[in-house]
Amino acid sequence: MEDCDFGDSDFNVNIAVVGMGLIGGSYAMALKALNPRCIVGIDKDKKTLNEALDMGIIDMAYESGGRFLKKIDLIIIALYPKDTVKFVKDNLQNLKRGVLITDASSVKEYVVSSINLFLPEYMEFVPGHPMAGRESKGIELASADIFKKANYIITPSSRNTPKGLNMIDKMARKIGCSNVTYVSPEEHDNVIAFTSQLPHVAAVSLMNSYDENSINNMELFIGGSFRDATRVAQINSKLWSQLFIMNSDKLVDEIEKFQKSIDELKMAVIYKDVNKIDDIFENAVHRRKDIVKRQG
Amino acid sequence: MEDCDFGDSDFNVNIAVVGMGLIGGSYAMALKALNPRCIVGIDKDKKTLNEALDMGIIDMAYESGGRFLKKIDLIIIALYPKDTVKFVKDNLQNLKRGVLITDASSVKEYVVSSINLFLPEYMEFVPGHPMAGRESKGIELASADIFKKANYIITPSSRNTPKGLNMIDKMARKIGCSNVTYVSPEEHDNVIAFTSQLPHVAAVSLMNSYDENSINNMELFIGGSFRDATRVAQINSKLWSQLFIMNSDKLVDEIEKFQKSIDELKMAVIYKDVNKIDDIFENAVHRRKDIVKRQG
Numbered sequence: 009m010e011d012c013d014f015g016d017s018d019f020n021v022n023i024a025v026v027g028m029g030l031i032g033g034s035y036a037m038a039l040k041a042l043n044p045r046c047i048v049g050i051d052k053d054k055k056t057l058n059e060a061l062d063m064g065i066i067d068m069a070y071e072s073g074g075r076f077l078k079k080i081d082l083i084i085i086a087l088y089p090k091d092t093v094k095f096v097k098d099n100l101q102n103l104k105r106g107v108l109i110t111d112a113s114s115v116k117e118y119v120v121s122s123i124n125l126f127l128p129e130y131m132e133f134v135p136g137h138p139m140a141g142r143e144s145k146g147i148e149l150a151s152a153d154i155f156k157k158a159n160y161i162i163t164p165s166s167r168n169t170p171k172g173l174n175m176i177d178k179m180a181r182k183i184g185c186s187n188v189t190y191v192s193p194e195e196h197d198n199v200i201a202f203t204s205q206l207p208h209v210a211a212v213s214l215m216n217s218y219d220e221n222s223i224n225n226m227e228l229f230i231g232g233s234f235r236d237a238t239r240v241a242q243i244n245s246k247l248w249s250q251l252f253i254m255n256s257d258k259l260v261d262e263i264e265k266f267q268k269s270i271d272e273l274k275m276a277v278i279y280k281d282v283n284k285i286d287d288i289f290e291n292a293v294h295r296r297k298d299i300v301k302r303q304g
Numbered sequence: 305m306e307d308c309d310f311g312d313s314d315f316n317v318n319i320a321v322v323g324m325g326l327i328g329g330s331y332a333m334a335l336k337a338l339n340p341r342c343i344v345g346i347d348k349d350k351k352t353l354n355e356a357l358d359m360g361i362i363d364m365a366y367e368s369g370g371r372f373l374k375k376i377d378l379i380i381i382a383l384y385p386k387d388t389v390k391f392v393k394d395n396l397q398n399l400k401r402g403v404l405i406t407d408a409s410s411v412k413e414y415v416v417s418s419i420n421l422f423l424p425e426y427m428e429f430v431p432g433h434p435m436a437g438r439e440s441k442g443i444e445l446a447s448a449d450i451f452k453k454a455n456y457i458i459t460p461s462s463r464n465t466p467k468g469l470n471m472i473d474k475m476a477r478k479i480g481c482s483n484v485t486y487v488s489p490e491e492h493d494n495v496i497a498f499t500s501q502l503p504h505v506a507a508v509s510l511m512n513s514y515d516e517n518s519i520n521n522m523e524l525f526i527g528g529s530f531r532d533a534t535r536v537a538q539i540n541s542k543l544w545s546q547l548f549i550m551n552s553d554k555l556v557d558e559i560e561k562f563q564k565s566i567d568e569l570k571m572a573v574i575y576k577d578v579n580k581i582d583d584i585f586e587n588a589v590h591r592r593k594d595i596v597k598r599q600g
Contacts, residue, residue: 139527159524189524196525202514203525207533209569210506215588217558217565218498227598228455228485229492229499231435236532237503241592245585253576262513263570267563269513273505274559280549289541292511296537302523 019182021081024048025066026073026095028056030142031112032086033150036065038183039084041152048080056147063147073099080104082175085111088247089254093122096133103131110136110176114200115254116163116193124167132172135193137161138185139204145244152183160185163193201258208240208248209263215241315478317377320344321362322369322391324352326438327408328382329446332361334479335380337448344376352443359443369395376400378471381407384543385550389418392429399427406432406472410496411550412459412489420463428468431489433457434481435500441540448479456481459489497554504536504544505559511537 019042025032028051040047049066050073051057057069070076077083077099085092092111096103103109109131113119120135127133139161140154160180164173173190180188191199215238218226252259276284315338321328324347336343345362346369347353353365366372373379373395381388388407392399399405405427409415416431423429435457436450456476460469469486476484487495511534514522548555572580 139525141527141529159526161525187524189521199519199522199525202519203522203530204527206510206513207529209566210510210533211529212585212588213562213565213569214502214506215591216568216584217502217562219561220591223495223498225485225598226495226499227595228483229435229457229495230455230595230599231437231500233437233503233507233536234499236535237506238588238592239532240529241588242596243585243589245582245589248585249578249581252573252581253578256573256576260570260574263566263573265515266509266513267566267570269509270505270559270563270566272512273509274556274563277548277552277559278556280552282545282549285545285548286541288512289508289539289544292508292534292537293539293541295511295516296534299523299526300538302521303526 019044022046022079024050024080024083026050026083027086028060028147030145030149033060033147034152034154035084035086036060037150038152038155040065042182059147073102075102077102078104083107083109088250089113089115089119090250092119096123097126105130107131108172108175109133112136112138114204115251116196118254120163120165120193124165132169134168134172134176135163136176144242155184157186160188161196162188162190163196164190197255198258201255201262205252205259206262206266208243211238211241212243214238315340318342318375320346320376320379322346322379323382324356324443326441326445329443330448330450331380331382332356333446334448334451336361338478355443369398371398373398374400376403379403379405384546385409385411385415388415392419393422401426403427404468404471405429408432408434410500411547412492414550416459416461416489420461428465430464430468430472431459432472440538451480453482456484457492458484458486459492460486493551494554497551497558501548501555502558502562504539507534507537508539510534
């Protein structure tokens with residue numbers, strides 16, 4: 009870490025960000041602004057690392073873990089869930105005693121239970137999920153702004169200490185998240201099946217449901233509702249297929265409730281039951297207004 | 305029209321906007337900027353009219369049609385479909401010979417066939433659909449900006465003249481729409497069932513599909529995907545129930561294709577078929593990128 013600035017800072021630690029894609033790149037940007045002692049980027053892709061160095065959001069770059077990790081106090085892993093677990097496992101010998109590790113996975117049961125199986129007592133893993141992202145991937149889309157006013161969820165296990173939780177809570181708020189919420193990994197995965205995975209199911213299915221031969225020049229018939237509803241259809245396939253499969257039971261439950269809800273509206277349209285359609289719409293209006301209100 | 309400015313203008317005609325809600329209010333704003341000879345607002349709600357007068361987007365206000373319409377060259381009706389037809393029918397005796405009428409309905413077969421039944425030859429109705437809007441209603445949300453780069457669709461009938469079509473085409477472009485597309489009313493209603501009505505079905509059904517007792521503080525688990533997917537769930541119930549019922553057959557077809565598409569993804573998740581899920585995702589990515597590209 010010879011190249012690093014050892015000056016005073018609110019966040020005066022050595023940080024490593026693992027995976028410099030959209031989320032990892034955004035973390036590096038947001039954390040760099042906190043003036044850490046040193047920030048290291050790890051990514052298997054050299055081009056990505058060079059870009060991160062050029063952008064000045066990391067001080068040093070590595071293509072994989074290694075002994076340099078002995079000096080790192082805080083590791084943020086922004087990889088797919090399986091790779092997150094693998095990175096910790098593969099680097100156990102390289103990690104500093106007392107290291108604090110967090111992640112950004114949007115499924116938590118798998119990650120928490122897997123890592124807790126092999127992580128020694130003198131290291132701490134605080135599972136984190138910043139509810140931030142964009143519809144596409146890659147460091148070129150990274151921005152510290154994605155965390156602004158975002159929700160941040162921590163899913164503690166019995167292995168966590170107040171000190172460790174406090175550090176990640178503080179980090180989440182410092183990078184701009186407005187709410188930090190604590191729930192169990194199971195509850196997290198339950199809720200996320202609805203609030204995050206199901207909207208992706210809807211967007212992808214909307215995008216795939218029309219007959220390309222029957223609609224010409226569809227772009228000329230599009231308004232805001234279609235654009236918004238399908239934004240996340242431009243999905244990171246490899247990541248999201250892993251997320252869906254890891255949370256399949258909970259997701260299937262939510263899909264089935266969604267299907268029931270669509271069926272109810274469809275039947276009301278078939279029977280031209282204006283009162284029923286109105287009721288369904290008013291329920292949706294009421295629910296959405298309520299959520300918007302509670303978000304403040 | 306004594307109070308009106310008779311000065312020169314590119315759009316040197318007397319205009320009436322009927323229905324001063326979100327769409328009508330936005331029309332008045334956008335048209336006022338074109339410096340018409342005079343612009344009149346018609347709305348049954350006095351408060352709305354006073355607001356429009358205070359905003360300076362209309363020169364005169366009326367609570368209903370009447371003999372003053374004899375001086376109006378161009379009428380833009382921004383009412384629900386049934387009220388659109390009713391306004392023309394009820395005011396036939398008041399309309400100027402040679403008047404040009406357009407509307408903003410998002411279902412066209414009903415409106416065109418109904419109005420063509422009774423409109424005299426010496427009046428012209430050019431059916432128009434600006435693909436612009438917001439998730440809520442009312443003049444307080446009106447803005448000329450909603451038309452910026454929006455799609456505008458004209459659904460001509462055999463009754464239309466080149467002059468009439470040209471005038472509405474010119475108006476659409478002058479208020480900021482970037483594409484003006486001509487299709488039959490039937491084709492319009494077919495495509496719109498998918499590009500506009502189905503996203504509303506998805507948003508409303510998403511919003512209604514969760515069990516309120518099972519998720520506490522849902523607002524803390526929401527990210528951009530949920531916010532975007534449910535934006536239009538804050539729907540104008542009375543308007544959209546009418547639109548859905550008027551286009552029910554076409555909409556039900558689209559809902560069923562959507563259901564098939566959801567089912568396919570659900571089965572792949574149930575069987576944890578990663579290749580199938582990837583294929584489904586990649587198809588959606590490809591389709592959406594293609595549309596975004598064609599939109600330019």
